[in-house]
Structures are given as C-alpha cells and as structure tokens.
Amino acid sequence: MSNDPLDRAIRNALRDIVAAAPGRDDVPVRPDHLRAEGGRHRPLVAVAAGLVAAAGIVAVVAVTTRSTITTDIARSSTPTTAATTTTVAVTSTAAPTPGPLQRVEFRSGTSNASVSGEVVPGMTDRYVLEASAEQRMIVNVDTASEITFSIFAPDGTALAEDEVLAAVDLPADGDYVVEVTTTGAGGEYEIDFLIN
Amino acid sequence: MGFVGEVSIDDLWRTHADELLRFATVLAGPHDAYDIVADAVLGAAAAASEPTVTNRRAYLFRAVANRAYDEHRSRKRRWRRDLAAVGPATTEQPDDHIDVRRAVAHLTVQQRAVVYLAYWEDLPERAIAELLELSPGTVHRTLERARDTLRKALR
Numbered sequence: 001m002s003n004d005p006l007d008r009a010i011r012n013a014l015r016d017i018v019a020a021a022p023g024r025d026d027v028p029v030r031p032d033h034l035r036a037e038g039g040r041h042r043p044l045v046a047v048a049a050g051l052v053a054a055a056g057i058v059a060v061v062a063v064t065t066r067s068t069i070t071t072d073i074a075r076s077s078t079p080t081t082a083a084t085t086t087t088v089a090v091t092s093t094a095a096p097t098p099g100p101l102q103r104v105e106f107r108s109g110t111s112n113a114s115v116s117g118e119v120v121p122g123m124t125d126r127y128v129l130e131a132s133a134e135q136r137m138i139v140n141v142d143t144a145s146e147i148t149f150s151i152f153a154p155d156g157t158a159l160a161e162d163e164v165l166a167a168v169d170l171p172a173d174g175d176y177v178v179e180v181t182t183t184g185a186g187g188e189y190e191i192d193f194l195i196n
Numbered sequence: 197m198g199f200v201g202e203v204s205i206d207d208l209w210r211t212h213a214d215e216l217l218r219f220a221t222v223l224a225g226p227h228d229a230y231d232i233v234a235d236a237v238l239g240a241a242a243a244a245s246e247p248t249v250t251n252r253r254a255y256l257f258r259a260v261a262n263r264a265y266d267e268h269r270s271r272k273r274r275w276r277r278d279l280a281a282v283g284p285a286t287t288e289q290p291d292d293h294i295d296v297r298r299a300v301a302h303l304t305v306q307q308r309a310v311v312y313l314a315y316w317e318d319l320p321e322r323a324i325a326e327l328l329e330l331s332p333g334t335v336h337r338t339l340e341r342a343r344d345t346l347r348k349a350l351r
Contacts (some may be wrong), residue, residue: 021220022221057201184227
C-alpha cells in the first residue's frame with residue numbers, strides 16, 4: 001500500500017474510528033453467560049448503556065442553561081496573551097448538583113490548552129473558554145471511550161454537537177461552553193482547545 | 197464454560213475479541229460493535245464442529261461483516277451518525293482525515309470491510325478475498341470504488 005495523501009488520510013480516519021472500539025474486557029457479561037441464556041441476547045452492558053444514554057440526555061438538558069454557567073465562572077482579570085482571552089474554567093457537574101469548579105488557563109504566549117478528565121454516565125464535564133468574535137476554536141477529544149463534546153456560543157446556540165473533533169468560527173465575544181459527555185460507559189479523555 | 201467441539205467460547209473471545217471489536221466498530225460503529233461480536237463468537241462456537249468451518253478466524257470476520265450488514269439495514273440512520281463521529285460544525289475542517297472519516301461512514305459494509313482489512317490489517321487483496329470469501333477481482337473493484345469515494349472527500 002502506497003503512502004500517498006489519500007492512504008494516509010484513510011489510515012488516520014480508521015485510527016480515529018478504531019479508537020472508539022470497545023475492549024474485550026470492557027464488558028461485564030462473558031459470552032458463555034449469554035450462551036447459557038439461549039438464543040440471541042443483547043449483552044446487559046448494551047442495555048445499561050442505553051439507559052445511561054437516556055439519563056445522559058436528561059443531564060445535558062439540565063445543565064445547558066447558559067445563565068447558570070456564566071455566573072459560576074471566576075474570570076481571570078489578567079489576560080496573558082493579546083490575541084486570546086485566557087480564562088478556561090473547568091467544571092465537572094453532575095445534575096442536579098453542580099460539581100466543583102476547576103480553573104485551567106492557557107500558558108502565557110500560547111493559544112492552546114489540553115485538559116485530561118474522566119466523564120461518567122449521567123455527568124457532563126463543562127469547559128468554559130472566553131474568546132472573541134472572528135476567532136476560530138478547534139476542539140479535539142482524544143479517548144478510547146464513547147465520549148463526545150458539544151460547543152455552545154455565548155447566547156446558547158449550539159455550534160457543534162456530539163463531536164470528537166470540530167473547528168468553529170466564533171460569532172461573538174463572550175464565554176463559549178464545551179460540554180463533554182458520554183453515550184456509553186464513560187472513561188478517560190484528553191481534550192485539546194486551540195483558539196486563533 | 198461452554199465448549200463446542202474443541203473450542204471454548206472463552207478461548208474464542210480471548211483470542212479474537214479485540215480484533216473483531218475493532219473490525220465491527222469500523223463496520224457498524226462503537227454502539228453496536230459488542231453485540232455484533234458477541235453474536236459472531238457465539239455463532240462461531242456453535243459452528244466449530246462443522247466440517248465446513250476450516251478457518252475459524254475467517255469465519256468470525258465474515259460473521260461480523262454479515263451481522264454488521266443486518267444492523268446497517270435496520271439502523272441505517274444511527275449507524276451513520278455513530279460512524280461519522282464528526283458533524284458539519286463548520287464549512288472548513290482542520291484536517292483531511294476528518295472528511296475521509298465522514299466519507300467512510302457512507303461506504304457500503306463490504307467496502308468498509310475491505311478498506312479496513314487493506315489499510316488497518318495491511319492484508320493484500322488476495323488475503324482479503326480469502327478472509328471474506330470473495331473473488332480477488334471483487335476485492336480489487338470494491339477497494340478501488342471505495343478509494344474513489346474517499347478521494348472525493350479530500351477534494
């Protein structure tokens with residue numbers, strides 16, 4: 001197989017897709033248990049994941065209100081770069097009880113940040129980035145689990161939904177919220193933000 | 197412990213589950229991959245004593261492909277959404293492979309199977325043909341059509 005741009009792009013695409021594959025040890029029900037029950041059975045983990053996904057949807061709806069988020073943000077009073085406002089507030093919120101806030105800032109002179117986290121079913125990790133109109137935000141989540149994110153503009157408009165990688169042109173000055181959630185059993189992830 | 201013929205289901209699972217889960221994820225998305233592989237392993241164990249099953253790994257890959265096709269027919273919408281994993285967030289994309297990944301989700305199951313085996317498993321066309329019980333010519337044409345489709349995603 002040659003190594004032309006198409007081949008590289010195909011391999012990269014497969015790498016991303018394969019990264020979402022469940023592992024054989026991820027499942028709590030062994031195949032022989034399924035066989036003992038007879039017939040075609042959906043593994044219990046799949047049923048549980050469905051229930052968790054349903055609960056996750058409720059959780060996302062519950063935490064999407066922008067007014068709640070912005071009042072929780074402790075802003076940085078000292079921007080560290082001229083091009084990018086640098087406050088990144090991190091919250092891990094389990095509806096209905098908000099989790100503790102964790103602030104992450106871009107390093108001085110940089111416009112990107114990387115945060116590691118772990119999201120569990122029914123919870124949403126929320127990242128808040130202050131940015132300006134006409135800037136561009138690129139977000140990428142690296143995970144082996146079924147984890148996606150959504151990006152919301154300052155007015156609550158969804159700019160990207162259920163993505164693993166997205167690049168959006170920002171329409172206004174203000175706080176942009178990136179919500180990380182899981183449609184499966186949850187897991188660890190690393191999320192990268194780039195604003196330019 | 198369930199034994200069928202000389203093969204235990206646990207042995208099949210331990211030996212083949214990881215590669216089959218990757219294959220199934222490419223064919224059907226992560227949400228359905230486990231179900232598909234579990235079914236395939238159970239089916240393979242049940243068929244292990246049949247004299248026609250001479251290559252268990254190939255049998256499992258074919259079983260996964262067949263089940264993925266069934267899932268595709270019944271869950272086409274969700275299947276594509278899961279596989280694409282990248283939505284139209286913007287008119288521009290930061291990397292070529294994002295467009296390709298989205299395009300992969302619109303290949304046929306057979307095209308995706310061939311692409312995966314060629315690019316991820318690095319199998320030559322003849323080996324893919326043997327694994328999927330297709331003719332070498334079919335594999336070649338399938339791969340070329342898939343590449344044409346994916347090439348357009350790069351433009």
